Amino acid sequence: xxxxxxxxxxxxxxxxxxxxxxxxxxxxxxxxxxxxxxxxxxxxxxxxxxxxxxxxxxxxxxxxxxxxxxxxxxxxxxxxxxxxxxxxxxxxxxxxxxxxxxxxxxxxxxxxxxxxxxxxxxxxxxxxxxxxxxxxxxxxxxxxxxxxxxxxxxxxxxxxxxxxxxxxxxxxxxxxxxx
Numbered sequence: 001x002x003x004x005x006x007x008x009x010x011x012x013x014x015x016x017x018x019x020x021x022x023x024x025x026x027x028x029x030x031x032x033x034x035x036x037x038x039x040x041x042x043x044x045x046x047x048x049x050x051x052x053x054x055x056x057x058x059x060x061x062x063x064x065x066x067x068x069x070x071x072x073x074x075x076x077x078x079x080x081x082x083x084x085x086x087x088x089x090x091x092x093x094x095x096x097x098x099x100x101x102x103x104x105x106x107x108x109x110x111x112x113x114x115x116x117x118x119x120x121x122x123x124x125x126x127x128x129x130x131x132x133x134x135x136x137x138x139x140x141x142x143x144x145x146x147x148x149x150x151x152x153x154x155x156x157x158x159x160x161x162x163x164x165x166x167x168x169x170x171x172x173x174x175x176x177x178x179x
C-alpha cells in the first residue's frame with residue numbers, strides 16, 4: 001500500500017483536479033440529462049467564503065480530497081470529497097474526514113455538515129462511524145435524494161443536540177438520571 005500524505009492546500013493543481021473531479025463525481029449519464037434539460041453547465045460566480053481544501057497525495061499525485069467552506073454560525077460545510085477507486089478501502093476517506101474536522105477546530109467552528117447521495121453507502125457508513133448523525137434529507141434536482149449529516153465538535157453541544165432531538169440516551173446523558 002502506498003504512503004498517502006494529507007496536505008491542506010490553497011488550490012488544487014489544474015487541469016488535473018477538474019479532470020479527477022469529473023472522473024469521480026460527474027456521472028456521464030446524469031451530465032447528459034442535465035445538459036438536455038438545462039443547457040450547458042454554467043460556471044457559478046466565485047464565492048467570497050473562506051475555503052478549505054485537504055488533498056490526499058501519493059507522491060505528488062492527487063488521489064483524493066475534501067473541499068469545504070466556512071459558513072455563518074460556526075459551520076464548516078463540506079461541499080465535495082472523493083477518493084480515486086485505486087485508493088479506496090485503505091482508510092484515505094476516514095483520514096480526510098478527520099483532517100477536515102481538525103481544520104474546522106482550528107477555525108473555531110462548532111460543527112461540520114455535508115450532504116450525500118443516499119445510494120453512497122460506503123461514505124454514509126464511514127461518516128456514521130466517525131460520529132456524524134443524520135439531521136435531515138433533501139431532494140435535489142441535480143443529485144436526487146440527499147441525506148444531511150452533521151457532527152458537533154463540542155461535546156456539550158452534541159449532548160444538547162441529542163437531548164433536543166428526543167433521543168432517549170441523549171436526554172438521559174444531558175439531563176442526568178434520576179434514581
